[in-house]
Amino acid sequence: MDHRLPATPEMAREFSALFVNRRAYTIQSTRPHPESGRHYYYRPKSKDGGKPAGLSLEIVRQHLAGDLTIGIYAINPATQRCKWMAIDADYKTALEDLIKVQRQLRDDGIEAALEKSKRGGHLWIFFERPVMARDARVYIYHVAGRLDVQVKGAGLSDGIEIFPKQDELRPGEFGNAIRSPLGVHWGARESRGWRYWYYGADYTLDDQMAYLRRLPKVQEQHLKRMIAGKTIPQEFAQRAQRPETPKYWESRPGEFRILDYVEVRRQVGRNWVARCPSCASQGHDKSGDNLAVCVEVPRKYCCWAGCTREMIRAAVGRPIADRRPV
Numbered sequence: 001m002d003h004r005l006p007a008t009p010e011m012a013r014e015f016s017a018l019f020v021n022r023r024a025y026t027i028q029s030t031r032p033h034p035e036s037g038r039h040y041y042y043r044p045k046s047k048d049g050g051k052p053a054g055l056s057l058e059i060v061r062q063h064l065a066g067d068l069t070i071g072i073y074a075i076n077p078a079t080q081r082c083k084w085m086a087i088d089a090d091y092k093t094a095l096e097d098l099i100k101v102q103r104q105l106r107d108d109g110i111e112a113a114l115e116k117s118k119r120g121g122h123l124w125i126f127f128e129r130p131v132m133a134r135d136a137r138v139y140i141y142h143v144a145g146r147l148d149v150q151v152k153g154a155g156l157s158d159g160i161e162i163f164p165k166q167d168e169l170r171p172g173e174f175g176n177a178i179r180s181p182l183g184v185h186w187g188a189r190e191s192r193g194w195r196y197w198y199y200g201a202d203y204t205l206d207d208q209m210a211y212l213r214r215l216p217k218v219q220e221q222h223l224k225r226m227i228a229g230k231t232i233p234q235e236f237a238q239r240a241q242r243p244e245t246p247k248y249w250e251s252r253p254g255e256f257r258i259l260d261y262v263e264v265r266r267q268v269g270r271n272w273v274a275r276c277p278s279c280a281s282q283g284h285d286k287s288g289d290n291l292a293v294c295v296e297v298p299r300k301y302c303c304w305a306g307c308t309r310e311m312i313r314a315a316v317g318r319p320i321a322d323r324r325p326v
């Protein structure tokens with residue numbers, strides 16, 4: 001079976017109206033990573049090193065046609081709103097959980113579309129007009145709570161993941177992208193039919209688009225009614241802490257404290273994020289987010305670019321062998 005399908009500009013327009021809420025996007029690599037064998041997503045770069053071009057209708061059309069595969073972001077940073085939310089589940093009982101959630105949503109008067117994935121699926125909810133990301137998240141946390149469906153995070157490795165993953169974006173943030181539906185998944189290969197479809201319609205682009213068109217869209221008013229008086233459960237709440245507030249932990253005299261040497265830019269999940277001193281010494285990490293310092297145990301830190309502890313310590317002038325008191 002060929003992985004390419006005819007896709008029209010009209011399809012791309014309709015698809016964009018449903019799914020595209022900001023111009024930033026990601027592209028899935030058509031070639032597997034030599035070591036992990038996985039097909040990673042990356043943000044496209046511009047050829048001249050400037051700002052990358054935004055998602056165009058033509059790229060969306062190519063996604064539907066199967067020439068390339070894009071990932072999309074939920075939140076528009078200018079409004080903190082999303083057009084859709086997606087619940088991603090890919091563990092052993094993922095499909096059971098998603099169907100449970102889908103049924104509960106239906107009882108709440110909300111129709112959600114279930115899309116296959118490699119292991120489990122994605123459950124999609126569409127809004128008539130974009131709603132506050134925070135409101136959409138509050139709702140799903142409470143549905144999951146009612147059903148005893150676990151939400152990933154808070155120390156659990158299995159559980160559903162909610163896109164948007166953030167209540168709101170800070171300037172310059174993108175949030176987390178999710179594989180855009182109806183395209184080719186390069187990891188799925190020919191043996192699996194190349195694409196993961198929505199269960200609700202026949203497996204052609206026309207039928208799938210018609211299904212999404214018919215699907216009732218949720219009104220903001222309805223969502224507001226469902227979450228009246230509710231907030232995100234304590235254990236999942238993203239604390240609105242600002243960079244200047246890291247608290248020093250109890251340290252032994254002379255103990256190395258990474259927070260004395262870096263400027264924390266923001267908190268992401270359970271980490272402080274800062275420019276890695278070792279990367280910085282080589283002129284890298286200009287965006288200043290390679291170093292993660294655990295909020296609860298600031299003794300733990302690591303560089304996403306792979307700098308070792310030794311390299312980071314050397315870069316701040318406190319090499320590990322150096323036992324001098326502070």
Ligand SMILES: [Zn+2]
Nearest residue numbers: 276279303307
């Ligand atoms: Zn580094």
